[in-house]
Amino acid sequence: MAASVCAFILALYALCGSAAGSGGLSAPTHVRLTSYNMDLVLRWDPPEGTTDVLTYTAEYRSLATGYNNGCTNTSALKCEFTSSSITVHGNYTGRVRAHRGAESSSWVESNVIVMDRHTFIGPPDVTLHVTGTSLEVSIKDPVFKHSELRETYTSATYNITYWKSSSKEEVETMSDMMQDRVVLSDLDPLSEYCVQVQIITNMNPRPSEYSDVVCERTGDVDAAPWVAAVVAFVVMATVVALVVTLVVYWKQISKFLCPEVVLPPHFKESLLLNDPNSIYPVSLPSEHCDHVSIVADHRTEEEGGCSTQPDTSQDGG
Missing domain, CATH: 2.60.40.10 (Immunoglobulins)
Known part of the structure; x- marks a missing residue:
């Protein structure tokens, strides 16, 4: 009795399992790992016969490590792996599976590529x-x-x-x-x-x-474009050198072109004496002065020298 019950349960489980498997989400197709100019991209096609909106999870691994996550819940049909651990001499493979809500398909693995041997090199x-x-x-x-x-x-x-x-x-x-x-x-x-x-x-x-x-x-056989290039270079170099020299030595150049004139002291005195705009009379060094004595209140105030006052001593006499 117990044996028949167990057989019935196993048969029912197998039937249910097969029905669930036949109605599950199909896996992506044509999964391939590619490389162009040393990138690493996994590409795939949607599951056959499905029109639902699906998302995908893609992973990659090298021969020496386990799988690393690349793209999660992406709706695109490709995933570029950009990890800094990818090397140009490494061997890599990828895998992808589809998702519809809480339902997921089985993983599908790609081919193996060796980066430096299988990458497509773009044009120079x-x-x-x-x-x-x-x-x-x-x-x-x-x-x-x-x-x-x-x-x-x-x-x-x-x-x-x-x-x-x-x-x-x-x-x-x-x-x-x-x-x-x-x-x-x-x-x-x-x-x-x-x-x-x-x-x-x-x-x-x-x-x-x-x-x-x-x-x-091509140009003419007699053309010599390098001559024009050399002339242009020489002209530019000369202009730059002149500008630099002018900036660095401006003080010396300005003093040379416009020197500061310093007149001797006796030249300055002579110019001052001959200034027609001067309102102050200037006594020349050669002016002769007579000796005059001035007496006031019976006292002599000044002897010997130039007098600027009129002599009033004789008026009183």
């Missing part, structure tokens, strides 16, 4: 500078999310392809260039040339994307 930025009949190709590496291209790939090189725009079938290639500035010489004067650059790395089997096609017209 290329600019051209004309120097007579030569073109200088200036190359700027794409910006990586973690580290830099030259730090990640120590032997990265450039493949430079160029051609005359009027005859694209005649394509020239310069391979394995290490410098980010390369001069294309011996080009035809007054002709338009186009350039494209691709990055080749030692660790990543895929080359980078090609840069945009950049075109520039």
Whole structure:
């Protein structure tokens, strides 16, 4: 009796479990882990056959650690992992599951990628500078999310392809260039040339994307633009030097151009004596004075000297 009851309970539990499993939330599909310029992004598609509004939780881990949270309850179909613990030489995998209210799907794991081997390298930025009949190709590496291209790939090189725009079938290639500035010489004067650059790395089997096609017209064979550049530099340097000298030595220069005149004392006296605007008479040193004696009240007040008073002593007599 007890055995039959137990069998009935187990059968009922299995039936209920299978019914619940068949009606549960389906998991996301096409889960893949990708990398572009050393970022780390998990992408996925919604569960098949669902039209409900779902949210997702995504995580990632390296081969040496457990899963780390990346995105929680996001409605997007991707999650970018931005942790500073991600390294350009690490091996990573991701997983995601869907949520509908309190219901969650099972986890779905992605592929494993090795960052420096599987990342897609974007195109470099290329600019051209004309120097007579030569073109200088200036190359700027794409910006990586973690580290830099030259730090990640120590032997990265450039493949430079160029051609005359009027005859694209005649394509020239310069391979394995290490410098980010390369001069294309011996080009035809007054002709338009186009350039494209691709990055080749030692660790990543895929080359980078090609840069945009950049075109520039060469100059005349007799043109010497460096002369104008040198002249402009000399003129600017001269102007700057003059301004600096004027500022630093202004006191000395002003004293030299406008010196302060100091007259000797006897010159000042002479000028003062000859001043026609002066209202005070000035006695010259050569003026002669007679000796006059003045007597008043039978007493002599002054002897010897110049008198400025009239002599009244004779009026009384």
